[in-house]
Amino acid sequence: MKRTVYIRFTIILLIVGFMLSVQYNTVQNPETRDTRDIWAIRQELAKETELHSELLSEVRVLEQTIGKYENMVNESPKIALNDTVEQLEREIGLDDVNSPGLMITVEPSLESMIVGQAIEEISPDLLVRLINEINRFKAKAVEVDGKRIIYSSAIRDVNGKTTVNNLAIRHAPFNIKIGTSTYEDAKKMYNQLEASAIGDDFYIDNLRLVIGEPQHSMSISAYDQTVSKQFLQEVPGGE
Amino acid sequence: MWLPLLGLILGISLGLLTDIQIPKIYESYLSIAVLAALDTLFGGIRAQLQHVYDDKVFVSGFFFNIALAAALAFLGVHLGVDLYLAAIFAFGVRLFQNIAVIRRILLTKWSERKNA
DSSP states (O other), X not given: XXXXXXXXXXXXXXXXXXXXXXXXXXXXXXXXXXXXXXXXXXXXXXXXXXXXXXHHHHHHHHHHHHHHHHHHTTTOHHHHHHHHXXXXXHHHTOSOEEEEEEEEEEEEOHHHHHHTOOOXXXXXXXXXXXXHHHHHTOOSEEEETTEEEOTTOOEEXXXXXXXXXXXXXXXXXXXXXXXXXSHHHHHHHHHHHHHSTHHHHHHHTTEEEEEOOOEXXXXXXXXXXXXXXXXXXXXXXXX | OHHHHHHHHHHHHHHHHHTOXXXXXXXXXXXXXXXXXXXXXXXXXXXXXXXXXXXXXXXXXXXHXXXXXXXXXXXXXXXXXXXXXXXXXXHHHHHHHXXXXXXXXXXXXXXXXHHO
């Protein structure tokens, strides 16, 4: 008699324990559902593929550099190093660039001129938005009113004046030069900028974007201030 | 005494190791079923201590209570009334009563043994 009671209790307790732990599992680690549809997944896949090919091309460039070093190490390591320094300077914008590209002119809108409104300066937010838009379309070099944009360029409001690299930019009209890798890229950039909604944002501020025709050759000036190094340190000579 | 405890530990480890999860919408059903099971369990222990334990009542009560609680919760969901609260209330009150009775019986037994 007593034995069957114990067995019954054991079975019931087994079920209770199982239910308790299942409940615990469910409450503690709620299952997060993947709610992406096939297009969202495809888009993410496309993004990853793009990243993959970008990384591959970067690897190729680096391998070329290694090859160059290996070839030149016996002859003249200085040339190879100078080559690399030049390449790095070109990449971050410390060198003049002569490449295909296009020029954008920021003008006061016709309406504001007719009405006779005071021409306001371009706001830093709007300029940042335009630069982001341009960079999204893979620009190689950008120059705003003669000031080259590099990785550390600051676009901000200083005492009510919009500045780029701590230098004030003129009231409209002024030019923005965009350099691209190829003429085809410049044409693509022209079409993308024409199609983008950035012009409407300028219109709100009584400004107008005039996007110039793509050109085969355009010179963009170098960044003329010193680049502050945060992490790199110069090694004393001879070491 | 150790056999039921072993069953409980076995059940918990089985559930934790298999890592079974139930969909969110059935969570309330399981919680109420757990409560019903605990209620029946303590009812059974009380009956055993009071020497009125019946196998059939215990086992049928276990499954019937769980089914009833789940059915009440189901009905509540479809009527838009939180009927599962009624079941939680009923089971909760009974759980406390059962545990109180078990405590008293054990205390009486303990004091009897001490006096003897």
